[in-house]
Amino acid sequence: MPVPRLDLSLVPRPSRVSPRPGRFVLGRDTTVRTLPGAEPAAALLRTLIGRDTRLPLHASADGRIVLALDPELEGLGDEGYGLTVSPQALLLRAAGPTGLLRGVQTIRQLLPPEALSGGVPGTDTWELPCAEISDVPAYPWRGAMLDVARHFQPVEYLHRYVDLMALHKLNTLHLHLTDDQGWRMPVDAYPRLTGVGARRARSQDGPTGPDGARFDAVPHSGSYTKEELRALVRHAASLGVEVVPEIEMPGHARAALAAYPELGNDPSRELDVWTHWGVCDTVFGVHEEVFDFCRTVLDEVMDVFPSRHIHIGGDECPTTEWERSPAARARAAAEGLPDARALHGWFLGRVGAHLVERGRVPLGWAVTGSELPLDFTVMTWHEPTHARTAVERGHRVVAAHHRATYLDYAQSGDPGEPVAQPGAPVPLRTVHDHEPAPAAWPEEQRALVLGTQAHVWTEYARTPDEIEYLSYPRLCALADRSWSGGRGDWPGFVERLRHHTARLDALGVPYRPLDARPSPAASAGTARIRP
Numbered sequence: 001m002p003v004p005r006l007d008l009s010l011v012p013r014p015s016r017v018s019p020r021p022g023r024f025v026l027g028r029d030t031t032v033r034t035l036p037g038a039e040p041a042a043a044l045l046r047t048l049i050g051r052d053t054r055l056p057l058h059a060s061a062d063g064r065i066v067l068a069l070d071p072e073l074e075g076l077g078d079e080g081y082g083l084t085v086s087p088q089a090l091l092l093r094a095a096g097p098t099g100l101l102r103g104v105q106t107i108r109q110l111l112p113p114e115a116l117s118g119g120v121p122g123t124d125t126w127e128l129p130c131a132e133i134s135d136v137p138a139y140p141w142r143g144a145m146l147d148v149a150r151h152f153q154p155v156e157y158l159h160r161y162v163d164l165m166a167l168h169k170l171n172t173l174h175l176h177l178t179d180d181q182g183w184r185m186p187v188d189a190y191p192r193l194t195g196v197g198a199r200r201a202r203s204q205d206g207p208t209g210p211d212g213a214r215f216d217a218v219p220h221s222g223s224y225t226k227e228e229l230r231a232l233v234r235h236a237a238s239l240g241v242e243v244v245p246e247i248e249m250p251g252h253a254r255a256a257l258a259a260y261p262e263l264g265n266d267p268s269r270e271l272d273v274w275t276h277w278g279v280c281d282t283v284f285g286v287h288e289e290v291f292d293f294c295r296t297v298l299d300e301v302m303d304v305f306p307s308r309h310i311h312i313g314g315d316e317c318p319t320t321e322w323e324r325s326p327a328a329r330a331r332a333a334a335e336g337l338p339d340a341r342a343l344h345g346w347f348l349g350r351v352g353a354h355l356v357e358r359g360r361v362p363l364g365w366a367v368t369g370s371e372l373p374l375d376f377t378v379m380t381w382h383e384p385t386h387a388r389t390a391v392e393r394g395h396r397v398v399a400a401h402h403r404a405t406y407l408d409y410a411q412s413g414d415p416g417e418p419v420a421q422p423g424a425p426v427p428l429r430t431v432h433d434h435e436p437a438p439a440a441w442p443e444e445q446r447a448l449v450l451g452t453q454a455h456v457w458t459e460y461a462r463t464p465d466e467i468e469y470l471s472y473p474r475l476c477a478l479a480d481r482s483w484s485g486g487r488g489d490w491p492g493f494v495e496r497l498r499h500h501t502a503r504l505d506a507l508g509v510p511y512r513p514l515d516a517r518p519s520p521a522a523s524a525g526t527a528r529i530r531p
């Protein structure tokens with residue numbers, strides 16, 4: 001469908017947009033009428049659009065901007081909304097408060113892009129194009145995973161990351177808080193997790209070559225306070241974004257084992273916080289003390305993160321230590337398992353049951369999910385076919401395979417692309433083409449697909465600028481497709497994105513230019529990124 005007007009170039013594309021004649025003028029005398037239940041949206045409107053335009057947007061009973069909950073829009077679900085912009089009034093309605101928050105972001109995108117840079121001094125009127133919009137997302141899970149374990153990121157940057165996600169109506173920030181190379185969340189019962197596990201002596205520098213790995217000589221450290229994480233959760237909630245924490249087990253646990261070697265398969269061994277990238281064969285043991293640890297850690301995690309889902313990792317867990325360990329083999333036999341390899345699913349199932357008892361949903365990385373109980377939601381990351389296999393088994397799925405959603409992979413095959421994980425590139429179009437639940441699947445299987453998310457692993461992306469460059473504009477593509485579902489329209493997206501990049505410019509996002517030519521200068525120029 002052709003884009004009717006440039007100023008209606010919204011990302012993600014709304015389900016229905018009908019342009020109307022005229023403009024709504026936002027000025028110093030524009031006030032806001034907030035009906036009961038719409039207060040969070042009014043607060044967000046004032047914060048975001050007030051800041052964008054430098055207008056006061058005072059409250060009044062006869063405000064020309066009207067924010068209202070409307071049960072008649074129930075058919076649009078939690079996140080859907082209706083927006084009517086006429087020359088006289090701007091009316092935003094939704095069945096629930098989250099729908100109104102999504103609508104506020106649409107109003108924001110209807111402003112001229114320069115408003116998003118914090119207003120233009122001396123400008124106190126802004127025009128919005130008139131339109132009738134009815135909007136509802138295709139998928140309830142539209143997210144991004146940020147790995148703060150490999151390279152710690154300042155909490156202020158996490159706030160910005162959420163702000164940019166919310167602009168694109170993405171609703172889930174998955175925080176990868178622990179890994180072999182670092183543990184970033186404090187746990188009162190186990191202070192050495194951050195006391196020891198948040199610092200590594202150096203980091204692998206570049207991919208492992210024929211002569212092995214090279215390292216820098218720079219210690220890397222960082223952890224959040226619980227109050228910082230709670231504030232992040234509150235900030236995200238004010239934007240309608242949920243923060244889903246991940247604590248990795250039983251593999252990717254080297255930082256925890258450096259802090260508490262007694263949780264491993266050889267308590268006498270001293271381990272460092274890992275300085276390599278890749279898959280580490282040091283994993284948790286399977287004795288009761290380990291389960292006490294996991295439960296205690298997750299209780300503290302649940303206390304900070306109210307999210308429905310709690311991610312407990314589960315990927316890339318070599319079983320060699322268990323196969324060698326007489327204690328682990330004895331445990332497998334005592335539990336009636338066929339062999340020590342089966343301890344992997346058994347481990348995750350036991351820990352997942354603890355989350356279920358507390359009213360949460362365990363979430364795990366899965367190749368196909370075959371080792372996980374069905375009350376796990378699984379995040380299929382490996383092959384495109386795995387999401388189908390998992391839904392056929394009856395799992396709920398976040399379908400996010402690496403060939404379409406790993407944003408740490410380069411955006412193109414251009415040798416001048418800034419540093420990225422080695423491997424095939426994931427171009428913008430591939431992200432936009434990714435359909436989490438293809439129309440050809442049976443309806444009951446499609447219904448099990450919650451949605452998709454992007455992944456920003458940070459072995460090679462170290463700084464906020466690098467993360468942002470890898471994220472944009474690919475996260476726009478993921479947002480567009482996961483909001484619009486099967487209605488994906490590549491030429492239309494590109495046309496809207498050409499206008500949307502003015503918004504990214506206004507917000508100072510160092511994105512990959514759409515017309516970047518395969519030359520080092522083209523990609524490094526905008527991005528301010530280490531080549």
Ligand code: ACM
Nearest residue numbers: 315316365381402
């Ligand atoms: C993964 O990339 N190991 C989830």
